[in-house]
Amino acid sequence: MKIGIIGTGYVGLVTGVCLAEMGHEVTCIDQNTAKIQLLQSGQAPIYEPGLEPLLTRHSALGTLQFRSSIAEMAEDAAAIFIAVGTPSGADGTADLSFVLQAADQIADFITRYTVVVAKSTVPVGTTRVIMERIQAKLESRGLSRKLADVVSNPEFLREGKAIEDFLQPDRIVVGIESQQAARVMEQIYEPLTKKGHSLIVMDLRSSEMTKYAANAMLASRISFINEIAELCEATGADVEKVRLGIGSDHRIGPFFLSAGVGYGGSCFPKDVAALMATAREYQASSSILQATVEVNRRQRKRFLAKVAEYFHGSLEGKAITVWGVAFKPDTDDIREAPALDLIKSLLNEGAAVSIHDPIALPHAKQVFGDRPGIRYFNDPYEAVQGAHALMLVTDWDVYRKADMDLVKKSMNKPVVFDGRNVFDPVQMKNAGFHHYSIGRKASWEHE
Numbered sequence: 001m002k003i004g005i006i007g008t009g010y011v012g013l014v015t016g017v018c019l020a021e022m023g024h025e026v027t028c029i030d031q032n033t034a035k036i037q038l039l040q041s042g043q044a045p046i047y048e049p050g051l052e053p054l055l056t057r058h059s060a061l062g063t064l065q066f067r068s069s070i071a072e073m074a075e076d077a078a079a080i081f082i083a084v085g086t087p088s089g090a091d092g093t094a095d096l097s098f099v100l101q102a103a104d105q106i107a108d109f110i111t112r113y114t115v116v117v118a119k120s121t122v123p124v125g126t127t128r129v130i131m132e133r134i135q136a137k138l139e140s141r142g143l144s145r146k147l148a149d150v151v152s153n154p155e156f157l158r159e160g161k162a163i164e165d166f167l168q169p170d171r172i173v174v175g176i177e178s179q180q181a182a183r184v185m186e187q188i189y190e191p192l193t194k195k196g197h198s199l200i201v202m203d204l205r206s207s208e209m210t211k212y213a214a215n216a217m218l219a220s221r222i223s224f225i226n227e228i229a230e231l232c233e234a235t236g237a238d239v240e241k242v243r244l245g246i247g248s249d250h251r252i253g254p255f256f257l258s259a260g261v262g263y264g265g266s267c268f269p270k271d272v273a274a275l276m277a278t279a280r281e282y283q284a285s286s287s288i289l290q291a292t293v294e295v296n297r298r299q300r301k302r303f304l305a306k307v308a309e310y311f312h313g314s315l316e317g318k319a320i321t322v323w324g325v326a327f328k329p330d331t332d333d334i335r336e337a338p339a340l341d342l343i344k345s346l347l348n349e350g351a352a353v354s355i356h357d358p359i360a361l362p363h364a365k366q367v368f369g370d371r372p373g374i375r376y377f378n379d380p381y382e383a384v385q386g387a388h389a390l391m392l393v394t395d396w397d398v399y400r401k402a403d404m405d406l407v408k409k410s411m412n413k414p415v416v417f418d419g420r421n422v423f424d425p426v427q428m429k430n431a432g433f434h435h436y437s438i439g440r441k442a443s444w445e446h447e
């Protein structure tokens, strides 16, 4: 089937590559010409494990093409996906300007029956708005409103595992109003449903809400375990043991219960904010969502406060190393990364900050540039030379496997603030470190 995709960001590009892998002929459009040129030369503009081989293969086969304007797309696409950004506006509402712009471009382009797929995360009611807008434009062009159906097809992939999540989804959710569009969506996803992945069909509003509810639920789980972690610290319990204890109850499950410096990324913060904005619009309650955001904010502050407390309230002149800038491992994405907040605060408090990240360092440089007090390192061991403390903020594998003897020898004082509970406190104590982690006794509290 011929498919067009508007937007080649994390979601659009992964969707394009995976739909090609599923046997479709895909054309990806992005208004960012630099991105398109890079993609046309066979290079991925993002770091995503497993993406590049598929990109190379399908570009060579001609089943995946990249263009900078919808006008360059074949006119006989059966479906066009909208996968553009929906960033947070000032009041937390989702900014729909990119989505509506893409919808207008599609409405000006189509000449035959096309299913428009809202893949971007959009607030309840938006797919209907897109539908009205496209159909009104078709009418004004003297064409039938029935030339376009708009469906909702939210995406649940995680960065760093995007290819795997797209090709082996727990479920595919489609919100739909027309039988004709339902058949097209069934055909698109047939290679996955044939393998047993379920396609859940529902109305538009429920599909849009499902996406927000999923992200809000996951974010609230993280805040829940972080609140329990704070209580563990206060009472002398160990959150890692508690996680094991509750996670083995099948009603709770073990996933998404890792305590740490809190969630970041381009989606949880913005989607929880957008859902709260929806609650305001409908004068409904959002107390769990508010608490989720509040705990997440507090978690970063608590982590920083522990470092300040260790140095008797002042970070002035302290050499602090930050390991990890990406909002999570296996991505170069630093949008809303906890590390950004922490680095800003450290610099404001007068600390000298050395940072390392295996992939995201160039993005960090775009944010902090030559700001006095900051230094960038490509080697994690060079980054800790002479440091008074190491703060581990992203749980990259390279840190889990780090040679801590070398780290200890390189540091001014062997002090580690472990924001992702990567190291064991007792082992760290025995190795001669002062180690603080989240929701567990600090090394110096162990007998």
Ligand SMILES: NC(=O)C1=CN([C@@H]2O[C@H](COP(=O)(O)OP(=O)(O)OC[C@H]3O[C@@H](n4cnc5c(N)ncnc54)[C@H](O)[C@@H]3O)[C@@H](O)[C@H]2O)C=CC1
Residues within 6 Å of the ligand: 006, 007, 008, 009, 010, 011, 012, 029, 030, 031, 032, 035, 083, 084, 085, 086, 098, 099, 101, 102, 105, 119, 120, 121, 122, 155, 156, 157, 158, 159, 266, 267
């Ligand atoms: N990043 C993620 O892991 C996930 C994101 N989502 C949702 O998917 C949507 C897209 O997110 P990302 O891929 O992260 O965004 P992104 O910001 O990485 O990419 C968006 C792309 O759309 C392009 N674009 C914007 N307007 C355009 C237009 N009119 N014509 C052509 N290109 C246009 C931009 O140049 C950019 O390359 C958002 O609604 C997001 O909430 C959903 C699930 C996962």
Ligand SMILES: O=C(O)[C@H]1O[C@H](OP(=O)(O)OP(=O)(O)OC[C@H]2O[C@@H](n3ccc(=O)[nH]c3=O)[C@H](O)[C@@H]2O)[C@H](O)[C@@H](O)[C@@H]1O
Residues within 6 Å of the ligand: 121, 155, 156, 157, 158, 159, 160, 215, 218, 222, 255, 256, 257, 258, 259, 260, 261, 262, 263, 264, 265, 266, 267, 268, 327, 328
């Ligand atoms: O809508 C989206 O964009 C996506 O948002 C998340 O995916 P993603 O943001 O890529 O990353 P996650 O793996 O969910 O991690 C988000 C944040 O939570 C943190 N986290 C995650 C899990 C955990 O147990 N504890 C925890 O602090 C991570 O470190 C990270 O900062 C969801 O997991 C995806 O299903 C969804 O499609």
